[in-house]
Amino acid sequence: MTTALVPRQHPPRQRPAASRNDRLDSLTGLRFLAAFAVFTHHFTGASPAGGVAHAPALFPYSTMGVNGVGFFFVLSGFLLAWGHRAGTPARAFYWRRAGRILPLHLAATVPCIWVFHVWGGVAWDLPSFLASLVLIQTWFPGVVPMFPGNGVAWTLSVEAFFYLLFPLVIRGAYRLRTRTLLALAATGLVAMAGVNWWAATHLSPFHAEWLMRHPLARLPEFALGLALALAVGRGLRIPVRPGPLAAVFAAYTVVYVHRDAWFDPATVTQLESSVRPLVALFSVLVIVAYVQRERDGRRGWLCAPVMVRLGAWSYAFYLLHQTVNRLILDHWGRAEPTNLSVFTLLGVASVVVALSWAAYTCVEEPARRWWTRHQPT
DSSP states (O other), X not given: OOOOOOOOOOOOOOOOOOOSSOOOHHHHHHHXXXXXXXXXXXXXXXXXXOSSSOOTTTTTGGGGGGGHHHHHHHHHHHHHHHHOOTTOOHHHHHHHHHHHHHHHHHHHHHHHIIIIIIISOOOOOHHHHHHHHTTOTTSSSOOSSSSXXXXXXXHHHHHHHHHHHHHHHHHHHHTSOHHHHHXXXXXXXXXXXXXXXXXXXXXXXXXXXXXXXXXXXXXXXXXXXXXXHHHHHTTOOOOOOHHHHHHHHHHHHHHHHTHHHHSOHHHHHHHHHHHHHHHHHHHHHHHHHXXXXXXXXXXXXXXXXXXXXXXXXXXXXXXXXHHHHHHHHHHHOOOOOOTTHHHHHHHHHHHHHHHHHHHIIIIIHHHHHHHHHTOOO
16 A cells, blocks of 8 residues: 655744834933934034034034934834734724824924014925824925924824835735845845935935935835844844944045045045935844844943933933024024034033923823823724
8 A cells, every 4th residue: 555645734934023022212212312412413403503512522422413313213123023913904004103203293383383484584484384194294295494393393203104015014024025025125235325315416416315314205214224123033133233333424424524525526425325324224223233232131321210211211312402493593593613612512402402301291191091091903
């Protein structure tokens, strides 16, 4: 008697999602550092004649702080994928995201109306202002000014686009192999550099700036964070440490800010086109380094209670800081350049932190709790 050979049936391969139970305090602390970097850039200015109080000791290195927004986009993708639970209805996700960002965004816009548009005289039109309230101002060209309403909220407009896509994207991402996810993320960064180069060499400065803030142009940063969150959750380990990463980034910053003096125009264009993708790569490696350390039980200074609190207030800090800066400029004017402005910067930052605590305590958290209690079933 012979026995027929029947092929062994293997169950379909399951690709685990990222761990849902880890509390990543170090990433909360990093949020404040990124917000503070953006604040420092705005306070010291994009040029020697700009800012609230120019500090030669910080400038031009402080201009790299503008890339803190790129860190936010990477971190957003990472945290959303890290905390996502398979099967979560899209409507529940949208409801929670709206409750997380809208109440404080609307509240922070109120003083902007007075500081920028009533007192400051910044030109605006009603459609553009309404677009900023519902966070679609970066989706279309021609808003007046380029940053209507609360100017820093342009990043929320980009985030809103990411939130809209996330429930659709995460389902497909779960089904992809880790190497495929990482390859797609790397391809996105290359494409981002290409788009930035094309915009800088083929468009007017206004339209190039608008394109580089469009959600589709920033999508690779979000996708990179999402891909690494799933990869780390599946067990990927990357041999990186925060200290060496910081040293490499410091060296890169020196090269980048002196690009015009050190390199020919063609090389300068390449450096300017690749800065966002490279900062995104650095950002995700820093995030992964701290996640691995914290999951291994090594809690550093970013996990200290003061840093966690500052990180919790960082959303309010980000939304309020430029309004305070503009108020200082309109009331006292721009200070003479001096390195003593570093102390002014720290003093103003302390004021913004205090306001951020108040906004978090009186607006952001109560609104979030109310929103959660009234989630549609």
